[in-house]
Amino acid sequence: MKRLLFFVLIAVVGWSCSGRGWTSDEDALIVYPREGKAKAVKIEPFDDDIISVSATPDKFDDEPSLVVLPKTKKVPFTVAEKGEFLLLTTSRLQVEISRTSGTVRFLDLSGNAILQEQAGGRTFKAMQVDGVKGYELRQIFESSDDEAIYGLGQHQAHEMNYKGKNEELFQYNTKVSIPFIVSTKNYGLLWDNYSLTRYGDPRPYGQINQFKLYDTDGKEGRLTATYIDNVATNHVFIVRNESTIDYENLETVKNFPDGMDFNNAKITWEGDIEPLEDGVYRFLLYYAGYTKIWIDDELKADRWRTAWNPSVAKFQVDMQTGKKYHLKLEWIPDGGVSYIGLKALSPVDPEMQKNISFYSEMGNRIDYYFMTGDNMDGVIANYRELTGKAQVMPKWAMGFWQSRERYKTQDELLGTLNEFRKRRIPIDNIVQDWFYWKADQWGSHEFDPERFPDPKGMVDKVHEQHAHIMISVWPKFYLGTEHFDEFDRNGWMYRKAIEDSIRDWVYPGYIGSFYDAYAPAARQLFWQQIHEHLYPLGMDAWWLDATEPDILSNASVDYRKALMSPTFYGPSTAYFNAYALMNAQGVYEGQRRDGKGERVFILTRSGFAGMQRYGTATWSGDIGTVWEDMKAQIPAGINFSMSGLPYWTMDIGGFCVEKRYENAKEGSEDLNEWRELNTRWYQFGAFAPLFRVHGQYPYREIFHIASENHPAYRSMLYYNKLRYRLMPYMYSLCGAVYHHDYTMMRGLAMDFTSDTEVYGIDDQYMFGPAFMVCPVYEYKARNRDVYFPENKGWYNFYTGQHQEGGIKKRVDAPYEQMPLFVPEGAIIPVGPELQYANEKKPDPIDLYVYMGADGSFELYEDENVNYNYEKGRFAIIPFTYNEKEKKLVIGDREGEFDGMLESRKFNVIFVSKNNPVGFKPDMAKGILVEYDGTRIDVPAN
Structure with missing residues (x-):
């Protein structure tokens, strides 16, 4: 009755105030600003802590979103007038709207501002495409100096924290664009638009003729471009003056010099550039082949990509008017048709650059969703409430995947799987590419x-080998x-x-x-x-x-x-x-x-x-077999995951191969590097949401990379088996993805938000709550710097040695081992050795408990391959460690499903400063307990 009365009152208020510049009903508040280009701004609570904001220069339509699910419930709210402003209040948030301008501000219930639109930061520009009218759209938000921003999908320019940065959002091989951000201030923004979008600066990058250009002779207006068509003889095909470097696509490459052979070529652009404004210029280098660029003799990028699949590098230079900066760009196309380009953005006011801005090429109106949470996980949970839950992936998908481009015959595919089984290398999935x-x-x-005379028989034989395809x-x-x-x-x-x-x-x-x-x-x-x-x-x-x-x-x-x-x-x-x-x-x-x-x-x-x-x-698409691309995958995967999409993977080893690896001879430096690159990438890939190897020739199966007695083979096999040992942990993370909207691959800021030192770290991440993963991405590196977040102590996973938090330290990284650290309070369930995910029941389980802080973990289990978990057919066993009492509680089992283990054994291994136990499967001594689904207390002493 009270709820009905509330809605009646809202309807009455809306009717009674419609002549005063706003209306409200049980769903939304609509404000009709007296100033600005927006004729109407609609504020609609999607949930108590999720707010939809729409602004139109025309009228609202009823076109449903392709991204956001239909609203399923009424959200109670009140609307109050506060002079110039209206205040919409839910049980979790307040939203303040200017009746004059329609500017929106989001506050907590105590009145503290969380985020606000910038005054005058909402713009519409009429446009038309193919006879269809629309608008270019932009919305600017004021961003606090002490926050970090993550998300936007998967990009390959080594950027982690997007605070003050720019990113163009469109889809491309190796680039996945998602218009969602999450802040360390525990809010998120989903920009609901499908057109090409720019985060940050709304301008497209401009050609370098925005500078004053000088060639190598000092003449103004151009750079000197030297085209060598044979690097062996250093033969110069042509020297010409050019005011742009723009061979970015199939249209602009038509401007290559006629008759030039690019198969053995090298092209150099050189001269001086003089800015027309003071400030920071942001450069975008679009490259394929081997590319180096220097500004004033400082190397800004040294990259390679295969000729047919370019990538981008970003760098910035603080420049002054009246000063010349020497530029040299050296390009070896490494193929008949390749791509290169250099563009820049001129300076903007630093106060503007630090703000959050979304611009889109076309839309009928501005639509975005603001959401908050108790932490960044809570924000992402609300994103999934808006856009849909992620499922529990089949258990086999958490195992090892083998692929190549491509298995050309049925016999190749089956022969590969047979070799895995013969060598007892764990595998769950083999892939038939294009x-x-x-x-x-x-x-x-x-x-x-x-080539495939019996496809059904081929698939059946894969299944007979306990694998999937x-x-x-x-x-x-x-x-x-x-x-x-x-x-x-x-x-x-x-x-x-x-x-x-x-x-x-x-x-x-x-x-x-x-x-x-x-x-x-x-x-x-x-x-x-x-x-x-x-x-x-x-x-x-x-x-x-x-x-x-x-x-x-x-x-x-x-x-x-x-x-x-x-x-x-x-x-x-x-x-x-x-x-x-x-x-x-x-x-x-x-x-x-x-x-x-x-x-x-x-x-x-x-x-x-x-x-x-x-x-x-x-x-992450057709990335290159270079250390640079391996390193780029770390922030790319983290930001993709923090964009609300939990399942991400990459081509372990890289897809596109440098020619020097194709025919590398035994004992050569190229073969040594090839093996080490694959080994380091494999170590990293074992701690990605999906563990998947793929790429062009040379073949990527570990027995093709190295022999059994080689450290590369030994290391790759070790991490493969480790992944399977951790299957109870891995699959529990999958359960958490669905049941708790969890994120498996986590930027350090998600778990250590109060430690601002982690905000920019782009080469470490948490994999679930228990592993800090520190990939090694440099050839011949045998150590690396690791930052240990504060307010936690840390254990070396392999040795059990303890390390205090809040410091950076150089740690060992031998060839066969990637640094892995476990925080105090972590609980890791470790299962038996497996050849495939469902080979054995996870019994007994070694339960590693890392003392020093309170901690908890839920062991999740279900029927592994079907959707019965959506109907409640799953079980959870909660583990809770109390540091003060030095006790682990294995709680009462919750739920049940067909095939569930009614009773099982846990071997509880307490790891502490004084008891530094490393990971030693089948050798670790602990406290063996029998569990029948009812609570057991296990003291550490």
Whole structure:
């Protein structure tokens, strides 16, 4: 009755105040500002600590979000007038709105400001694409000096804390853009827009002719470009003056000198640049091949990427007007067609740069969601309330995955799996990558019978070996194939690539295009084709590749838009970033409807906000086999995970291979480095949410990398087996992802928010609550610096030696071992040695308890492969350690499921300063207890 009366009062207030510049009902408050370009600003509580804000220069429409789920409950709130302002209050938050400008401020219940829009920071600029009207949109928020910002997806420029930085959000191979941020102030922002978006500075990077340019002779207006077409003879093909360095895409590379052979080339740009403004210039280097750049003889970047798959490097220079800065850019294309570009952003007011800003190319209105939490996990939990829960992945997915580009025959795939089993190397999943079809039948979903004579038999043999198989499925279809025609006759194929006769890279080149995943019926057809041709073979998982969509690699952004336009919903300009979300939706919903109850597993190269609800994991694309790219994966994976999507992986070892590794001889330095690179990457990859090896030749199976007696082989096998020993821990993290909206791969700021020293650390992270992972990413490094967060003591995982927190220390990192540290209070369940995830029941479990602080952990178990956990069929055993009492409590078991262990043994191993026990499987002595589901107290003494 009280709730009904509340809503009646709200409705009355809304009706009575409609003539005073605002209205309110049981759902939302709408303010009609007297000033500014927004005609209306709507504040709608999605939950008590989640607020939707919409602003329109026109009128609100009822177009549903592709990202945010429909609101499912009424959220009580009050509205009060406070002079110039209105104050909307829920049980957790206050939102203050200016009646004059519509500017919004978010406060806690004590009136302390959490975040506020900048006055005048909301802008709309009318625009039109393909006859459809819209707006360029921008919203600026004031950011406090002492916060750090994370999220935005996965980017490869070594940036961790996005406070004061810029990032362009679009989808590209190796780049996944998600318009969500989380702050160390325990709030988050989801920018609900699908078009190309810029975080930070809204301007695109400009050409270097924004500077005064001087060539090597001092003449103004250009740099000196020297084109050498044969590095062996140093033969100069041409020297010419150039005012831009812009060979970034297939359109601009047409400006290469006619007749120039780039296969053995080196090009150098050199001269002076003089800024027109004082301040910090932010440079963006777009590179493929071998690239070095110096400013005033200071090396700013030294990078490599394969010719066909460029990446970016960022650096900044504080510059003064009237001063010349010497620039030298040296580029070895390393291929016939390669890409290079150098651009910059001129200075902005530092006070503006530190703010939070989102700009999008096209939308009907500004839509964003503000959310808070007790901590950063709470913020991400609210993000998933908005956009969907992530599932518990099948247990086998937490095991080891072997892949290569590609298994060319059925015998290759089965032979590889047989070799793993023969050598007793644990494995759970083997992957069939692209081109298993006939050469001219891309999109047929049919195996080439000459190379794969019995696909069903192949899959059956994989299953007989207690493994699973994932298969690559592209949203790409060749012209003239049956599946192409099925889409095309319904208007569901993007036609521009066909009209322009674009041919792909498969010799001699075939014409095809991608289907429109935005069309609901097209998504259903895509799944129906998979369901008819591949699902009956027994495939366990789907690899949805090139879902940016990559219709034509290295096309300009404008041409990419043309290639995927129009979409079902409208111009691709407005829907540029959400293709992967739509594509995954069709497969997930189709298998949930038509499958046999098994958990859907999708691996996708692109991603967007909300992807986690469709059973997806994302990998970081076709990265390079270089230490630089390995290091870049650390902040890329952390920020992706902190964007609310918990399942991330990478090509361990890198995908694209430097030529020097392809034919490296035994005993050569190149082969030594190749082995060490793979070893270090493998160590790191064992502590990623998914443990997956993939790449081009040389083959990536550990027995192809090194022999059994080599330290590389020994180390990779050790970390493989360690991953399986930790399966009770790993799978419990999966359970926490669903039941507690947990994040597995965690920036240090998530767990040590009060320690500001961790905010910028981009080469350490927490994997769950128990492991601080410190990858080694330099050749021949045998130690590295590690920062130990304060207010905790730390244990060396391998030795049990204790280390106080709050200091940086150089630690040992021998070839075969990556530094791993465990915080006081951690509890780690360790299971038996396994060859595959479900080989044995996890009994007994060694339970390592790291003394020095209170701690807890939940051991999660369910039926491993189905969705019965959604119906409550799971069990949790809580572990709680009390430091004062020096006692572990194994609590009462909660829940049950078919096949559950009714009774089991725990070997409790207490680790302390005075009892430094390292990880020694099957050797650690502890206190053995029998557990039948009821509480047991285990004292340390």
